[in-house]
Amino acid sequence: MDSERIRIERTLLIVKPDGVDRRLVGGILSRIERKGYTIECMKTITIDRELAEKHYAEHKGKPFYDKLISYITSGPAVVAVISGEGCVGGLRYLMGNTDPLKAAPGTIRGDYATNVTKNLIHGSDTLENAEREIALFFGGE
Numbered sequence: 001m002d003s004e005r006i007r008i009e010r011t012l013l014i015v016k017p018d019g020v021d022r023r024l025v026g027g028i029l030s031r032i033e034r035k036g037y038t039i040e041c042m043k044t045i046t047i048d049r050e051l052a053e054k055h056y057a058e059h060k061g062k063p064f065y066d067k068l069i070s071y072i073t074s075g076p077a078v079v080a081v082i083s084g085e086g087c088v089g090g091l092r093y094l095m096g097n098t099d100p101l102k103a104a105p106g107t108i109r110g111d112y113a114t115n116v117t118k119n120l121i122h123g124s125d126t127l128e129n130a131e132r133e134i135a136l137f138f139g140g141e
């Protein structure tokens with residue numbers, strides 16, 4: 001029965017600067033809400049270098065790291081806490097493959113993006129990272 005369903009989780013969503021610049025924020029949030037997830041809180045910020053480096057610490061030293069940091073800090077981004085049943089994995093599924101050229105049609109990246117750096121959206125990849133990232137972006141609030 002319904003009471004046995006997957007537990008309610010929280011995850012961190014970022015509509016990255018290309019998504020804000022392309023006016024895709026509403027369209028992306030609409031898909032997430034349509035799925036049944038809740039926007040718990042949300043803000044528009046320009047991510048500074050220090051925050052970007054903390055958020056993407058696991059990628060330090062990779063070939064795409066410098067490009068990633070300059071991209072994510074390049075302009076306003078929309079950051080939100082999303083909640084709902086199994087939403088960590090569920091949001092990843094809605095987002096599609098990291099490389100938009102490999103993301104299935106019907107996913108956000110599959111439908112709206114072509115570039116592996118400018119792939120529109122971030123969603124936490126594990127429950128543990130979700131809690132870490134939520135604390136990083138909303139810890140003082």
Ligand code: IDP
Binds near residue numbers: 117122
């Ligand atoms: P994810 O966003 O799907 O979790 P990650 O592997 O965590 O993907 O990579 C973080 C971000 O770094 C990606 O969303 C993308 O913007 C960028 N990125 C990942 N892999 C590459 C790559 O091979 N080339 C360029 N940028 C990349």
Ligand code: MG
Binds near residue numbers: 125
């Ligand atoms: Mg990731």
